[in-house]
Amino acid sequence: MRERRHARRLLIAMLAIAAVLPVLTLLVRALADVWRAPAVLPQELGLRGVRYVLSDGAGVVEAVVNGALIALLATAGALALGWPAARALAAAPRRVRHVLVLAIAMPLLVPQYAIGAGLAEWFIRLGVTDTVLAVALAHLIYTLPYVVVVLAGAFSRELIELEEAAATVGAGPLQRLALVSLPASRTALATAAMMALIVSWSQYGTTLAIGGETTTLAVMLVPFAQSDPQIAATLAILFLAPTLIALAAVARTLRT
Secondary structure, eight states: OHHHHHHHHHHHHHHHHHHHHHHHHHHHHHTEEEOOTTOSSOSEEOOHHHHHHHSGGGOHHHHHHHHHHHHHHHHHHHHHHHHHHHHHHHHSOHHHHHHHHHHHHGGGGSOHHHHHHHHHHHHHHHTOOSSHHHHHHHHHHHHHHHHHHHHHTTOOHHHHHHHHHHHHTTOOHHHHIIIIIHHHTHHHHHHHHHHHHHHHHTOOHHHHHHHTTOOOHHHHHHHHHHHOHHHHHHHHHHHHHHHHHHHHHHHHHHHO
16 A cells, blocks of 8 residues: 555656656746756856847737637637537447547648648638638637537536436526536536637647738747747747646636
């Protein structure tokens, strides 16, 4: 028993180190004005990266706002479309369900920029390219599969029985949705929303192909990875913030 407890603590410690160490490395790199190889530690610390991020001409605030708005729109759209799709998926026979899950996940196997380039042609014809709405619609291709798969697990036999019980006492479709289905599925909804937010927030290739002048933090960050690692590290820390907030919110939901 003690050996298992020690092994579990060791595993937790190793996982914590694996999670924290990359963030600490980013923090050190963001504060390193001068860090020449083969030195283990920076030769000179400073806030050049922070000053750039906070400068008016950098456009970081606009990129963060664009990325957050796109992620919220893509998440809302994925939840609205994913709820009935997940319900139908859960009700399908097991063999059919496996085929449907594979079909839903197929876009995730295609390179992002390839899908974005294909969509860009149609969006140009429709006159909706280079807009926040166009990018959010494109992100649905990636957020929707995660949402459908996660929500499908919420439609258990117990939930169906609760909905049927509510119907027997006169609850209409909207009442069953608001008073039974959504509260009973709040954990799955929170998880699906978190995954959709993170997936949309981190999109690069599709955003680059569709967005044009609609810059997000992911699109802004990548070019600095080679040209200026200090600014890239500073942007990466800012890039991680929404993900950590979403994870904390879901963890709090799971505890309640």
